[in-house]
Amino acid sequence: MEGYQVIHEKSPAFYDNYDRKAEMQHQTHYCPGCGHGIAHKLIAEALTELGLKDRAILVSPVGCSVFAYYYFDVGNVQVAHGRAPAAATALKRSNPDSIVMAYQGDGDLAAIGTAEIIHAANRGENICVFFVNNSVYGMTGGQMAPTTLVGQKSTTSPWGRRAGNEGLPLHVCELLAALETPTYIERVALTDMKNIMKAKKAVKKALQIQKDHGGFSLIELLSPCPTILKMDPVVARKWVSETLAKAFPLGVFRDRKPELPVDAIVPHLTVAEALGVEEDQSNEPVIRRHHHTRDLTVKIAGFGGQGILLMGQLLAEMGLREQMEVSWLPSYGPEMRSGSAHCHVTLSHDRIGTPLISQPEVLIAMNELSLHKFASSVASGGLVLYNGTKLPEGFSAKQARVVCVPVSEIADRLGSAKVANVVMLGALLEETECLPAETAMAVIETMVKNPKMLALDRQAIAAGCDYVDTQIEIGAVSQPDGYSY
Amino acid sequence: MSSQPRGNVIIDPEECKGCGLCVESCPPECLELAPQLSKYGVHPAQYSGEGCTGCGACFYCCPEPGAIVVERLTPPAKAASAIPLPQEVAHEATL
Ligand SMILES: Cc1ncc(C[n+]2csc(CCOP(=O)(O)OP(=O)(O)O)c2C)c(N)n1
Ligand code: SF4
Ligand code: SF4
Numbered sequence: 093m094e095g096y097q098v099i100h101e102k103s104p105a106f107y108d109n110y111d112r113k114a115e116m117q118h119q120t121h122y123c124p125g126c127g128h129g130i131a132h133k134l135i136a137e138a139l140t141e142l143g144l145k146d147r148a149i150l151v152s153p154v155g156c157s158v159f160a161y162y163y164f165d166v167g168n169v170q171v172a173h174g175r176a177p178a179a180a181t182a183l184k185r186s187n188p189d190s191i192v193m194a195y196q197g198d199g200d201l202a203a204i205g206t207a208e209i210i211h212a213a214n215r216g217e218n219i220c221v222f223f224v225n226n227s228v229y230g231m232t233g234g235q236m237a238p239t240t241l242v243g244q245k246s247t248t249s250p251w252g253r254r255a256g257n258e259g260l261p262l263h264v265c266e267l268l269a270a271l272e273t274p275t276y277i278e279r280v281a282l283t284d285m286k287n288i289m290k291a292k293k294a295v296k297k298a299l300q301i302q303k304d305h306g307g308f309s310l311i312e313l314l315s316p317c318p319t320i321l322k323m324d325p326v327v328a329r330k331w332v333s334e335t336l337a338k339a340f341p342l343g344v345f346r347d348r349k350p351e352l353p354v355d356a357i358v359p360h361l362t363v364a365e366a367l368g369v370e371e372d373q374s375n376e377p378v379i380r381r382h383h384h385t386r387d388l389t390v391k392i393a394g395f396g397g398q399g400i401l402l403m404g405q406l407l408a409e410m411g412l413r414e415q416m417e418v419s420w421l422p423s424y425g426p427e428m429r430s431g432s433a434h435c436h437v438t439l440s441h442d443r444i445g446t447p448l449i450s451q452p453e454v455l456i457a458m459n460e461l462s463l464h465k466f467a468s469s470v471a472s473g474g475l476v477l478y479n480g481t482k483l484p485e486g487f488s489a490k491q492a493r494v495v496c497v498p499v500s501e502i503a504d505r506l507g508s509a510k511v512a513n514v515v516m517l518g519a520l521l522e523e524t525e526c527l528p529a530e531t532a533m534a535v536i537e538t539m540v541k542n543p544k545m546l547a548l549d550r551q552a553i554a555a556g557c558d559y560v561d562t563q564i565e566i567g568a569v570s571q572p573d574g575y576s577y
Numbered sequence: 578m579s580s581q582p583r584g585n586v587i588i589d590p591e592e593c594k595g596c597g598l599c600v601e602s603c604p605p606e607c608l609e610l611a612p613q614l615s616k617y618g619v620h621p622a623q624y625s626g627e628g629c630t631g632c633g634a635c636f637y638c639c640p641e642p643g644a645i646v647v648e649r650l651t652p653p654a655k656a657a658s659a660i661p662l663p664q665e666v667a668h669e670a671t672l
Contacts, residue, residue: 095650095651096584096585096648096649096650096651097648097649097650097651098646098647098648099631099633099647099648099649100633100636100637100645100646100647101643101646101647102642102643102646103642106642106643116591116617118589118591118592118643119591119592119594119617119641120640120641120642122640123594124594124595124596124619124640125594125596125597125598125640126640127640128640129639129640129641129642130637130638130639130640132640132642133637133640133642136642163642284602284638285602285632285634285637285638288637288638289637292637318596324597325596325597325598326596326597326598326601329598329601
């Protein structure tokens, strides 16, 4: 008695249930007739056929396929718009045995992510990029994509794309095929059995290349988006084969192993080798000095040029020397030259979760502006060290102790306004006893070679310590007149 | 035995979104959209019950990962290698 045997069914590379929402857990979120689902199926099948499922990492993009990680039972990472090739590079390089796939739409890859894809291809990264070209931005409601055809209407080209205004459609395969380094580039279409089988073969070949350490491959899949095209799924599919594929010719654009110069082999050095320092060979346990060190979160703020970021670096370096866990998070931006600047420093005996500090235990306010801006964020029972002889009128910080240390004045007296930050560091060390002052000098000695400057720094640290020690009563509370008694 | 179709197709009406791509893609035209609505609120695809060759075209043209299962009649042992799998058929067509 002859029976039936299953020959095509859901790939085991998909989850049984998609727990994105409570109901309909076996349906994807894609619109009826959307090509993304077909692309997913081809990738899932190729992974199982090649036995790569358990090594695979899928990088999901921003776009309609943002939820791909709900469907593929593989390693999943979802990244910022357009950044999949960069993330895939990092994933592949740090896990060379994994099979890394960047899945991207045409808005994602060819608009906001243009730089990432070109450079990943140009580096010949050993990754697979699956590029779904549906000629529009689907997720956001049909804006023009770089791949939108001339004359094609979209919400941002309501009269149709005009070459003179928006340029011509971007041909990604052709563009990347101009580079030396890619191994395999092909454009396929998800339009009918014949073309879908070609697509399947291409997807599988790309994965096989990566498995064989063959280098970069990109498969562009022309794909119907019935919703945005406002077409019935069958008509949308026809439009892709008859119109989209005319403008984006199908075929293989590259299929050869690139011949790279031998210097392409990157030297692999340990951190110690790269820094030219002796590897720590002693197996002696690291001595952590709990006595002279203290966990502390510090926010340092002022204006660009006051050495705000450097002060934070110094503090973090000191923590490192004392075998603490440290983090230093500078705020970069237009502030680098003028305006405000700040950084966060964490000193800890345990692992640090985040370098971001929302409620610092200590705020160092190097100018009045930062005092006003950040004082209220200080944790209750915390400390504010303010660069001034007294607090600005009307200012009060109820939850924190405020100590005024006129570090700029002190630095001027020492002969260089530049060392105000070092004076403040001295004051901080004295007031909080978070780290020994000698450690500060030890760190400064590695950074400053000029003996005159070094002497000045030593004086500055001492002056800061001394001011806190002798001019301010420990435990002083700021008063409305600005002085701490 | 000659009345028994070579293939069989099983469509999950709860996963199907009623896009109709399988219906359009089926070479022997043995699929149709059901007149009744599914829980999802669409007319799901269904097999007319006759004519499936097990070619797999509906499976690959369907965007849903698990809406369609395609089966093939188990061939008599000695003829097994004579029936090419659908991928291979299509594969050759592309070369
Ligand atoms: C940095 C950033 N800019 C813009 C957006 C808004 N956004 C979300 S999806 C999208 C377009 C996606 O289009 P495409 O890559 O073609 O994918 P599709 O949705 O068509 O599959 C945009 C612009 C965003 N999420 N993040
Ligand atoms: S909007 Fe287009 S791309 Fe997005 S899910 Fe719907 S059909 Fe697919
Ligand atoms: S292609 Fe899939 S989703 Fe579309 S009608 Fe057929 S079974 Fe349903």
